[in-house]
Amino acid sequence: MAHSVEALGQANDFPVVDLSGNVSGVVAEIAEACEKWGAFQVINHGLPLEVHAKFELAMKKFFAQPTEEKRKLRKDIDGGKPYDYGYEEFSKNVDDWKEVFDFPLEKQTSSTPISYDDNTQRELIHSWPQYPAEFREACTEYGQEMEKLSFRLMELIAMSLGLPRQRLNGFFKDHTSMGRLIHCPPCPTPQLALGTHEHTDVGALTILSQDEAGGLEAKRTFDGEWIPVKFVPNAYVINVGDMLEVWSNKKYVSLVHRAKVNSERERFSIPFFFNPAYYVVMEPVEELTNEQNPAKYRAFNWGKYYGSRKYGNFKNPDLDVLRLKHFRLKNPRLAWYVAYKSPNGFAIIQDIIKQ
Numbered sequence: 001m002a003h004s005v006e007a008l009g010q011a012n013d014f015p016v017v018d019l020s021g022n023v024s025g026v027v028a029e030i031a032e033a034c035e036k037w038g039a040f041q042v043i044n045h046g047l048p049l050e051v052h053a054k055f056e057l058a059m060k061k062f063f064a065q066p067t068e069e070k071r072k073l074r075k076d077i078d079g080g081k082p083y084d085y086g087y088e089e090f091s092k093n094v095d096d097w098k099e100v101f102d103f104p105l106e107k108q109t110s111s112t113p114i115s116y117d118d119n120t121q122r123e124l125i126h127s128w129p130q131y132p133a134e135f136r137e138a139c140t141e142y143g144q145e146m147e148k149l150s151f152r153l154m155e156l157i158a159m160s161l162g163l164p165r166q167r168l169n170g171f172f173k174d175h176t177s178m179g180r181l182i183h184c185p186p187c188p189t190p191q192l193a194l195g196t197h198e199h200t201d202v203g204a205l206t207i208l209s210q211d212e213a214g215g216l217e218a219k220r221t222f223d224g225e226w227i228p229v230k231f232v233p234n235a236y237v238i239n240v241g242d243m244l245e246v247w248s249n250k251k252y253v254s255l256v257h258r259a260k261v262n263s264e265r266e267r268f269s270i271p272f273f274f275n276p277a278y279y280v281v282m283e284p285v286e287e288l289t290n291e292q293n294p295a296k297y298r299a300f301n302w303g304k305y306y307g308s309r310k311y312g313n314f315k316n317p318d319l320d321v322l323r324l325k326h327f328r329l330k331n332p333r334l335a336w337y338v339a340y341k342s343p344n345g346f347a348i349i350q351d352i353i354k355q
């Protein structure tokens with residue numbers, strides 16, 4: 001029998017954190033939100049409305065073009081062009097009802113390996129559309145604001161874990177963050193499709209802007225119920241990603257989420273993924289582990305993890321890509337799972353063991 005949410009003493013909405021409040025109050029709200037929900041929304045975040053509006057308009061003009069135009073900017077994963085225009089989902093072997101445009105931050109020069117056992121770095125190709133003329137500038141300005149907000153949030157999150165304010169900043173020195181524009185056209189059979197299938201975000205945190213069409217849903221941790229993430233004007237939704245789960249030694253859990261589509265209207269959604277530098281070795285933060293609370297993850301390299309997720313899709317629909325569970329400690333069976341399921345499984349396991 002379904003329990004009423006009230007009876008269980010749980011709110012049915014994500015906490016909305018007012019970032020203009022006093023720091024200790026904000027930190028306490030973030031701590032509770034990350035632990036209970038793995039997500040929260042922020043208002044009064046300081047991002048200029050005009051930067052957001054210009055960016056949103058440029059995005060809508062871009063997507064309104066004929067498909068042939070957009071396809072000129074097609075992603076080519078194996079050709080070292082993982083950004084730009086695409087209409088398939090990236091981290092799982094399922095089709096989403098959407099088209100996307102991905103862009104790295106302007107100053108980003110680092111590259112990611114193409115698979116977990118590949119140690120070569122290659123420069124990644126990215127191109128900007130000619131139309132609309134202000135597209136590149138709008139994305140760049142928005143990206144810079146997102147970067148600022150991401151650092152601010154990471155500092156608040158570090159404090160919420162009882163760490164010094166800048167404890168996690170160093171991991172983002174050459175960060176591999178990216179922005180994604182998502183357009184889901186109206187869907188004639190919304191019950192048979194999803195804009196974005198169930199997943200967790202692989203990076204540290206995600207800052208997502210959804211529009212009035214809504215559709216974003218989060219899986220509530222205590223009962224697995226899908227909860228709609230309410231549209232709040234001028235707010236951003238902040239998701240805990242896989243890497244924050246690792247650093248916090250699972251005190252905070254990466255948010256499982258998805259997005260629905262509807263038959264009447266199109267929807268737009270804009271996630272910004274704040275990711276560590278590709279060379280970062282991921283492992284629980286030392287200060288957050290001890291004998292009573294030993295590390296729940298073994299160390300692994302972010303760039304390789306990201307590369308496997310980014311480039312592993314669609315190669316073979318029967319194979320999984322690297323996921324966080326493959327690095328969880330105290331579950332040797334999973335090591336065998338990786339070994340048997342992946343084309344380079346045994347090499348991956350040897351690599352994990354060596355670390």
Ligand SMILES: O=C(O)CCC(=O)C(=O)O
Pocket residue numbers: 180182195196201210216257258259269270271
């Ligand atoms: O479509 C959406 O709003 C969700 C997007 C998302 O979760 C993602 O791209 O990681």
Ligand SMILES: [Fe+2]
Pocket residue numbers: 199200201206257271
């Ligand atoms: Fe996501």
